[in-house]
Amino acid sequence: MKRAIHLASLGDGKTSPNPMVGAVILDKNGNIISEGFHYKAGMPHAEAMAFNNLKKDATGGSMYVNLEPCCHLGKTPPCVDKVISSGIKKIYVSIKDPDKRVSGKGIKLLKEAGIQVHLGLCKKESLELNKAFVYRNITDKTYGVLKWAMSIDGRIGLKNGKSKWITNEESRSLVHSFRAEFDAIIIGGNTLRKDNPILTTRGLKSPEPLRVIFTKTLDLPSKSNLWNSNEAKTLVIYDSSTANEKFLARIPKCVEVEKVSTDNPELISRLLAKRGCNKVLWECGPRLATSAVKSGCINEIISFIAPKILGGENSMSPFGDFEFQEMHEILDLNESNISFIGNDICVKSSLKN
Ligand SMILES: [Zn+2]
Structure with a gap:
């Protein structure tokens, strides 16, 4: 066996x-x-x-x-x-x-x-x-892994949004190969506007994972690396309760578009599960990451931690406010798997429950 x-x-x-x-x-x-x-x-x-x-x-x-x-x-x-x-x-x-x-x-x-x-x-x-397959069949949701890279003081970027690069080259190329395990990679509109990412395995997987952008506004740039469908397919999911559908015209025809009725990330998870995605990677910024965790879309986390200090009260954190009032409310993780990638540390863990 x-x-x-x-x-x-x-x-x-x-x-x-x-x-x-x-x-x-x-x-x-x-x-x-x-x-x-x-x-x-x-x-x-x-x-x-x-x-x-x-x-x-x-x-x-x-x-x-x-x-x-x-x-x-x-x-x-x-x-x-x-x-x-x-x-x-x-x-x-x-x-x-x-x-x-x-x-x-x-x-x-x-x-x-x-x-x-x-x-x-x-x-x-x-x-x-x-x-992931078992989870999707039982829950009709995708198995979610949330990934972020941060400094040792828990920052993912400067106040002005600059974040290239916190982790070392080895960690970053590990992310490319790590993406090959996933059926889809999800980011929010902010990450698209700020980073203009490519979100591929750089050819390690064929077909490449589906690139998913979740947007509340549809206010996405008319030029983006994700609009190039030669390398990988892209899907835009928008919240129809808040988005301006006039912006749909900016999205090229080769990109698929789906709408959901609210900004609850669970709808994204269910929509992708219906499309046959077992395991998805959330590479989103603090707002979407926080609501994805809150809505139960995240099963595992993977954090790359670099021995660098960004400082600043207003520099970016991996998460927004969970509104915890007591220490017993905070998120507790299961036993972690910790590895070193050069000077960086990679922590993999799963959320309890
Ligand atoms: Zn069979």
Whole structure:
């Protein structure tokens, strides 16, 4: 199963809206005779790839797969049928498909066909691997990671908005590769106006993550790096209760536009989940970051901390006001993973609850 999970992880960042799945087939003597993984949405599922790679007869053998085989006809034929017709007599499934419409059905069909099904092997590791997929299926929201870079005194920019660069070059290039894990990157209109970012992995992922701009005003510049759709797709989401729709004319035709009825970031999360995004990266400024946390859109944080001091009461912080009055109200994080990137420190953690 650990081999299946490792194979599954090779599809990281490429399988959405599907999960990451790996499959290993053993012959009746317990020797590995084939394996496969789902490497991209629309391509064969892990089980199908493992059967396609099969060189020997699998009759009487067994299969290890980190997620319940599918039983519905999607873009590819159901895997359950392939397992049944293969002559395999035993299958180890790590976790059930979290999709309520199909969960348990694949296992039921396998059992009805006389195959022994063992559920739960390496469950914790499999849930961790596909946490974003599981989260989207259970909540209809995307799994959100909030990222920011700051000085050791907790500042993300000077009072005048200047912020290039706080962290070192190595940290910044790490961000590019780190983006490849995500289906979408979200910024607010302020970040677009101030930084004119490119928001790509610089070619590390194809297609590049969807670039999402959330704006309350639609007052976006007519020239922007994000209006160039050659490198990556861009989606503008605007709050129709406050935006001036006259500004829509500034946005080029190659950019998609969607509207939401309020400025609650949960609507962005739900909209992107509906579009099949499992995991999204919020690279936004303090205002949107604060409301994204408040509305429960953030599951994890990643903070790059540079040994520099910006100072100033009015220089920019990663967050706005949460209006906490008592210390017991403040946000508490789970155990952190801390690493050093040259002189910078990278802290990864998750929000409690
Ligand atoms: Zn399948």
